Structure formats: structure tokens, C-alpha cells
Amino acid sequence: MNYLITGGAGFLGRHLANKLVEAGHNVRVIDDLSAGEKDALDSRVLFTRGDVRDQPKLWTLLHDIDVVYHLAAKVSLPQSVLYPREYNDVNVGGTVALMEAMRALGTPRIVLASSGTIYGDQKRQPVDEQVPPDLRTPYAVSKLASEHYIFTLGRHYGIEAVALRIFNAYGPGQALPPAYPPVVPQFLNRIMLGGSVVVFGSGKQTRDYVYVADVVDALITAGEQQHIDGEVINIGSGVETSVDDLIALIEEVTGRRAHVLHNQEQSGGVQRLVADIEKANRLLGYRPKWTLEDGLRETIRLDARFRDMIADAPPIP
């Protein structure tokens, strides 16, 4: 099979690209490297630096492609509040530009990396795909708009479309940008360095942390499976974990003690969020293989940044 991955030099994209070439497929990647890193891509992946809105570039890359994985996006929730136009331009504009280019080339299928954040704050947990979205950030708006675009244009253009609502993915190689780093690598880094971690709010807020290998398996199945055109599917672990529990687990797997500082609530009022993964199981045969503890251990084992820290310093008693 021939695949194009937009944003394929990013965290999820690299894991997906490398697994697909490993299985003998042809993989092309387009990424503007605004957040991605192309060095960690397998040398068999054909990399093109470019913007996902650059249609002439897409026309060349889409030739003979069977499935497009659309992962290119700006991904920070708080940053999207500061720069909503940019988030709209890249995330929504990128999706529309891609669908137009796919129509021109007759590309048959798209799998969109959407997000569990579109559920916002819901009383009933776990959340299933029927729950009306509660949009709290421009990022969430951009992901829901992208879903609507792939389904609406997909129907007009004869393109099969599937959206995976991914919850909090983590794993080796996840970027640690200075502004708004994702919580798992941020906490791993701070706790292993002996620094302090800042918890916003009570520490009782929950999220659904899903290991990258489980997300990649779901993406691959969604690219292959028949009769899922038009479906929105949650991809999480199905397990609810509080910030306090996450810190305790990191202490356990690293052998380091966390110095916790508390600050004001910053989670946009979202107290609990955990995925109902029954639909993923039914349509994709999806069953997460990784517990959070095993996923954290594997992240440390495979990510040189964390592995070296464990090797360098003995645990603090």
C-alpha cells in the first residue's frame, strides 16, 4: 500500500511512518518541520518539507496514494487561545486544502487525527462518540471543523473518511517545547532531573493517557478496515488517571521523588475526561495493550533523553 502522512515528522507521525515502512509499505511524509523532527524517520520514508496547504506539492505527493493520514496541525490548546487565526488557518485550512487536492488526484481515503479534547467537560464519564461536543479552545473548534470537512467534502468527492478522536497520547520522542509542554514528558523530565512539577488545580483532575503504540495500531487499522466511512471513533486507554496518580506512578517507575508545587486551576474547567472505547473495539477490534505503568517504563527505555538521566544519577532515597 502507498501512504501519505501529513505532519509525519511529528510525534505520532514518526511512529506511524516507521511502523508502516517496517511492514513493507511505501510511505511519503509532508511536514513543514515547525514542530517535527525528520531525523528520527526511517530512511525508507520519503520525506518532503512543505506546508500542508501547498496544493501543487500535494498534487505530486498524492500520486497513487491509497490512504492519507492527516496529522499536520498546530497542537497546543493554550496557544490556540492566543493565536486562533493561525490555528484556524493551519488546522482547518490545511484539511480543506488537502481534501481539494485528494479530489483532484482521486485519492480514495483519509484518516484524520482528531482529538478527545472536543468533549470538553462532561458530567458522565467515560465519554462515547454520541456526546455533544463542548468546545473550550480554538484547537478543539479546529478539530471538530476538520471532522465536518472530511465527512462533508468526502461525500461530495467520493473520498472515504474516518476521524479518530485521540485522547492524551504519550511515548518516546514526544517533543518538550519550552512553552506548554505535554504533561507526561514534562513530568518525567522534571521529576528525573530532581526539579519541581507544577500541578494546576487540585491534582484530582483526570485524563486518559494512551501509549503511542496503541494509537499507531488504531491508525493502521483505520486505514485498512472496510465499512467505516463516516465514522468518528474514540482512541484512548479507557482508563481514568488523576494528575496525582500520574505523579505517583512516575515516582514509582523512576525511583525519584517529585517536588510538587500547586498553582491555580488551568485546565479550562475540565475536571474529568476518559474515553469510552467500545466503538473502537467493535469497529477496529481495538484493545489497548499498554497500561500506563508499562507505557511509562517503555518510554524511559526507548527515549534516550530519559534513559540517560536514569543511567547518570542514582535514585534519591
Ligand SMILES: NC(=O)c1ccc[n+]([C@@H]2O[C@H](COP(=O)([O-])OP(=O)(O)OC[C@H]3O[C@@H](n4cnc5c(N)ncnc54)[C@H](O)[C@@H]3O)[C@@H](O)[C@H]2O)c1
Ligand atoms: N499527541 C496527542 O496526544 C494527540 C491527541 C489528539 C490528537 N492529536 C493530533 O494528532 C496529530 C499529531 O499530533 P502530535 O502529538 O504528533 O503533534 P506534533 O506537533 O508532534 O505533530 C504535528 C506535526 O505537524 C507539523 N505541521 C504543523 N503545521 C504544519 C503545516 N502547516 N504543514 C505541514 N506540517 C505541519 C509539525 O511540524 C509536526 O511535525 C495532530 O493533528 C494532533 O492534533 C494528538
